[in-house]
Amino acid sequence: MKLSSFFTCKASRAALMLGLVLGLAGSPGMAAAQARVVLADTAFVANPCAQLVMQAEAELADCACPPKGCVRTQGYWSNKPGVVWPSGFDRNAPFFxxxxxxxxxMDRPTRGDAYLILAHQYVAAVLNRAAGASAPSGVQSVINAATAWFNSGVALGECTAGGCPLQRAWAGVLDAYNNGVYPGAPRHCDEE
Structure with a gap:
């Protein structure tokens, strides 16, 4: 890797972490403006710097403990027949x-709405955690940031047409986690 790429990726990681913190207090528009500085594209997981961020996350794990449990995708949690959600979670409870x-x-098509894209991955990640899967601190930070963002009162439809790139980035991190490919996180469950 070129030295300039190394610094660019380091800056991207720092900016992403800053965006996680600053994006919590602002409106969807403010978070989107901050995210434009952080991300050149909205396909966070496909971004080479994002790959390095996830690799660094694995190397900077909070402990040398192996991951616990296994993870399942949004499809498993949303529409696989007979799946019982972990205790404390009700399919009919209001989503923020x-x-x-x-x-x-989970049943609603995303149609490019970052709110729904993030919500689908968020629900799966939260259910995976409740089912006993561990999560590296980077994943848990995104879950916490998404929880705060959903609690902020943002509405469906505010993040369409490429809006809310920071939330799209969060969805990419949670997608990697839910698919068992996030470094240092549990792998995908065998029974799916």
Whole structure:
């Protein structure tokens, strides 16, 4: 790797972490403006710097403990027959202030809406954690940031047409986690 790429990726990681913190207090528009500085594209996981961030996350794990449990995708949690959600989670409970239940959020097509793209991955990640899967601190930070963002009252439809790139980036991190490919996180469950 070229030295300039190394510094660019280091800067991207620092900016992403700053965006996680600053994006919590602002509106979706503010978070989007911050994210434009952080991310050149909205396909976070496909971004080479993102790959390095995830690799660094694995190398900087909080402990030398092996990952616990296994993870499942949003498809498993949303539409696989007979799947029982972990204790404390109800498919019919309201999903923040969306006006929809958790299952309704999962059933709704994303159609480019970053709110729904993130919500699908968020639900799967939260259920994976509740089912006993461990998560590296980077994944847990994204879950916490997404929880705060959903709690901020943002509405469906505010993040369409490429809007909310920071939240799209969070969805990419959670997608990698839910598919068992995030470094240092549990692998995908065998039974799916």
């Amino acid at each position: 202030s969306s006006g929809l239940a958790w299952q309704q959020i």
